[in-house]
Amino acid sequence: MSDEAVTVQYDGLTLVEMRRRLHQIPEPGYEEFETQAQLLSWIATLPQTHLEVRTWRTGVLVLVHGTSPRLTFGYRTDIDGLPIVEETSYDFKSTHPGFMHACGHDMHMSIALGVLAHFASHPLKDNLLVVFQPAEEGPGGAKPMLASDEFNAWRPDVMMALHIAPEYPVGTVATREGLLFANTSELFIDLAGQGGHAAYPHRTRDMIVAGAHLITQLQSIVARNVDPLDSAVVTIGKLTGGTKQNIIAETARLEGTIRTMSMTAMTAVKARIEALVHGIEVGFECQASIDYGANYTQVWNDGPLVREFMEFVRDKDLAQVVDCPPAMTGEDFGDFLAAIPGFMFWLGVDTPYGLHHSKIEPNEAAIDVAVRVITEYVAWKSSGSTGRG
Numbered sequence: 001m002s003d004e005a006v007t008v009q010y011d012g013l014t015l016v017e018m019r020r021r022l023h024q025i026p027e028p029g030y031e032e033f034e035t036q037a038q039l040l041s042w043i044a045t046l047p048q049t050h051l052e053v054r055t056w057r058t059g060v061l062v063l064v065h066g067t068s069p070r071l072t073f074g075y076r077t078d079i080d081g082l083p084i085v086e087e088t089s090y091d092f093k094s095t096h097p098g099f100m101h102a103c104g105h106d107m108h109m110s111i112a113l114g115v116l117a118h119f120a121s122h123p124l125k126d127n128l129l130v131v132f133q134p135a136e137e138g139p140g141g142a143k144p145m146l147a148s149d150e151f152n153a154w155r156p157d158v159m160m161a162l163h164i165a166p167e168y169p170v171g172t173v174a175t176r177e178g179l180l181f182a183n184t185s186e187l188f189i190d191l192a193g194q195g196g197h198a199a200y201p202h203r204t205r206d207m208i209v210a211g212a213h214l215i216t217q218l219q220s221i222v223a224r225n226v227d228p229l230d231s232a233v234v235t236i237g238k239l240t241g242g243t244k245q246n247i248i249a250e251t252a253r254l255e256g257t258i259r260t261m262s263m264t265a266m267t268a269v270k271a272r273i274e275a276l277v278h279g280i281e282v283g284f285e286c287q288a289s290i291d292y293g294a295n296y297t298q299v300w301n302d303g304p305l306v307r308e309f310m311e312f313v314r315d316k317d318l319a320q321v322v323d324c325p326p327a328m329t330g331e332d333f334g335d336f337l338a339a340i341p342g343f344m345f346w347l348g349v350d351t352p353y354g355l356h357h358s359k360i361e362p363n364e365a366a367i368d369v370a371v372r373v374i375t376e377y378v379a380w381k382s383s384g385s386t387g388r389g
């Protein structure tokens with residue numbers, strides 16, 4: 001492959017410049033209006049001969065027609081941001097107050113744009129569907145997109161995606177056969193008691209105290225109810241309740257997430273949460289409700305396909321390939337992989353701050369690495385194989 005894939009420009013903009021522009025406009029799931037408009041305007045500047053473009057909600061689907069297609073390859077990027085106040089040193093910080101691309105979706109989008117630009121002018125034998133998917137951070141765009149007519153009209157036979165990894169050096173791809181990311185379930189617990197004057201606690205049912213007890217009890221689930229040879233996480237990331245320091249809180253809300261390696265553990269964790277919440281209702285004379293929000297299927301990499309990908313990248317010396325352990329991160333790309341064979345991999349971006357941190361600054365040199373890895377792999381796959389390992 002020539003260097004063209006990595007020096008690709010849209011309307012005079014490099015992939016890094018496009019990443020920086022996207023970094024400035026992070027938007028929550030299903031509100032990616034400015035992002036969608038920006039993507040569409042850039043895509044319109046590409047050679048259109050082989051392209052067909054559709055929108056799905058706030059997402060974009062681009063089919064690059066192959067010259068003699070037998071298969072459709074799918075490459076997916078997520079496009080939403082997170083409710084985080086940015087604290088990077090960038091001079092291209094988010095212009096959307098309280099929102100930030102702190103999970104790398106700006107990097108992911110620029111890589112997908114690089115892949116798309118390359119194949120728009122170097123079409124494959126096979127079709128390529130580039131998917132710009134909304135709402136990965138929640139409530140999940142993959143499941144409804146999979147069920148949509150827009151996606152199914154161009155449904156790929158094989159799918160792939162990547163996620164930036166702060167802990168790996170630039171020039172690394174890390175993945176594995178089978179389980180890569182966990183099963184996830186969101187968790188929202190509402191507690192309702194009786195508010196009142198801070199000086200008369202005996203006449204109230206204090207939901208700050210009930211919530212604090214419940215959070216502590218929830219921490220016992222992983223330690224005492226999950227097989228130590230399996231794994232789970234129960235995190236409460238947000239606690240709200242009360243109105244003022246001298247008013248006893250009538251309500252409280254806990255917001256969190258559950259992560260498990262197996263569905264057996266997910267069922268067991270949920271059963272324990274329900275038992276503990278019921279105990280809080282009895283013990284603190286209050287009412288409680290549980291909502292599990294969005295649930296994502298584990299990311300399960302197809303063994304032969306991911307093995308072949310790892311061997312290809314290693315053999316062509318496109319990146320350092322690491323056979324990594326599974327992670328407790330979640331990804332609704334798992335929902336695509338439950339329906340369509342494929343795989344996901346981590347892309348090293350070498351930054352001291354982790355995903356979802358207000359100071360994360362991924363190394364942009366990783367964009368070219370990823371575009372090269374993906375374009376070379378897909379071109380090789382389309383040139384001779386049947387799409388399966």
Ligand SMILES: CC(=O)N[C@@H](CCC[C@H](N)C(=O)O)C(=O)O
Nearest residue numbers: 137138184185186257329330331
């Ligand atoms: C890669 C990544 O960070 N993904 C998110 C997915 C969120 C799923 C859902 N909203 C939840 O919180 O359960 C993650 O937090 O792992």
